[in-house]
Amino acid sequence: MARPGVSKAEVQRARMGLMKAGKHPSIDAIRIELGNTGSKATIYRHLKEIEADEGGVSSPQASVSEELQAFVANLAGRLEYEAKERLDILQSGHAAQLKRVCEALERTQADARTARLEIERLAAELAGERARRQELEADLAATRLERAEQTAQLGAQVTGLQEQLKAARSHIASLEEKHDNAREALEHFRQSSREQRDREARQHEQQLQYLQGELRASSEALTAKHTELRNGLQEKADALAQLTGVRAEKRQLDDLLRELKPAAQRLAAQTQVADDLRAQASRANSQYETLLARATALGERNLELERQLAALSASAQAQDQLMKDVLARIGSAGNPPMLTQAES
Incomplete structure (x- = not known):
């Protein structure tokens, strides 16, 4: 299992080690230096705090290109962090919408099953009424003949x-x-x-x-x-x-x-x-x-x-059509891409 989380000091040591080794302290490089642990968002947050503590000025040993690379790396990390937050919001909204659609689909299916059961019950009752009507007609004919x-x-x-x-x-x-x-x-x-x-x-x-x-x-x-x-x-x-x-x-x-x-x-x-x-x-x-x-x-x-029976059949057909439309919209919307994230 991953560690509970990386600290600011660990991120700073890894950054300084990469800079002394002449490497650019990007988020991915720092994560590799830390043994592939810690989330990129956490590393990006610690890097922003370290840069804020240093006053936005890199080490005197770093060149302009390194500072530019660090800026670009920080900007990429920030963009990645913001994109992840936006993606999390979209994913949570999509999950909530998918949950609501699933619940509505389950209710629609339950209503359809209930309607089918009601149709079957009414059909059985209608068959019984028809049988009783035939019996009464036979009794009526016999009564007429007897009369x-x-x-x-x-x-x-x-x-x-x-x-x-x-x-x-x-x-x-x-x-x-x-x-x-x-x-x-x-x-x-x-x-x-x-x-x-x-x-x-x-x-x-x-x-x-x-x-x-x-x-x-x-x-x-x-x-x-x-x-x-x-x-x-x-x-x-x-x-x-x-x-x-x-x-x-x-x-x-x-x-x-x-x-x-x-x-x-x-x-x-x-x-x-x-x-x-x-x-x-x-x-x-x-x-x-x-x-x-x-x-x-x-x-x-x-x-x-x-x-x-005709009204219930029409209602059941409408509910079936609604369920098909919901499934079609879900299939056309698709699932948004998910980022692989390992929590330390």
């Missing part, structure tokens, strides 16, 4: 139920008509029976009075009356038998009405089923409208994602 099938089935079921309802109403109307006819016949029979009983009662009373008046008069008339009475009783028995038949027919009509009640209940249940099917059709319509609105929203979301 059409349900509509056809509901139409067929409603038509069948309407036909059954019409047949049931017709049957009920026929039964009601029969029931009304039976009720009218029964009422008519009751009225006739009541009138007949009243008539027979009046006749019986008249006959009884007549028989009481004529009992003593004629037994033959009494026998005839008894025969007539038996005939009346027979007619009454026939009327009662007819009444019993009508009552049996009424009971049959009542049984038929009781049998029709479950049919009416089933008809009411079928009507409820038809209402439920209509409600299902309404819900299917609502679901179809919801799916359609969702598909429209997804389409708008896809358009927005595609716009974002």
Whole structure:
């Protein structure tokens, strides 16, 4: 390793030794005399101090040419020192500028990587949205097909139920008509029976009075009356038998009405089923409208994602172009020459 530094006394001894030997005490000669140690700037600084101490006058033993050579050597050393200082300033400025450019390049590259990752993420999200959109479109098509099938089935079921309802109403109307006819016949029979009983009662009373008046008069008339009475009783028995038949027919009509009640209940249940099917059709319509609105929203979301993807792609291309321009400027600027310097 080099020594910590050369001192002013060492530089002065080397200078005096070169001058006594008849050599010009240049910076390079003094450095060689010192064993190739010490920086030229340090040697130049010590030489300026020595010349200032000597009052700018060389040794009496030195000639004019030697003084001129010393002046030229000192001037060259000074120029070299100033050039080195300017070069150090330029190198430090260039290093700082290069550092800033490298940092900007690293930030640009990081932004580009981030943009690429964002583009990849958005592309994956767009692919997922497209897949979900395809699934929703398939679900929507299936829902439409199912809705059409349900509509056809509901139409067929409603038509069948309407036909059954019409047949049931017709049957009920026929039964009601029969029931009304039976009720009218029964009422008519009751009225006739009541009138007949009243008539027979009046006749019986008249006959009884007549028989009481004529009992003593004629037994033959009494026998005839008894025969007539038996005939009346027979007619009454026939009327009662007819009444019993009508009552049996009424009971049959009542049984038929009781049998029709479950049919009416089933008809009411079928009507409820038809209402439920209509409600299902309404819900299917609502679901179809919801799916359609969702598909429209997804389409708008896809358009927005595609716009974002285009904007990010343009930004990434601009950043790549900026990075290429920076690299091109760095390559055209080049690196300034560096002086080899050995610090003692």
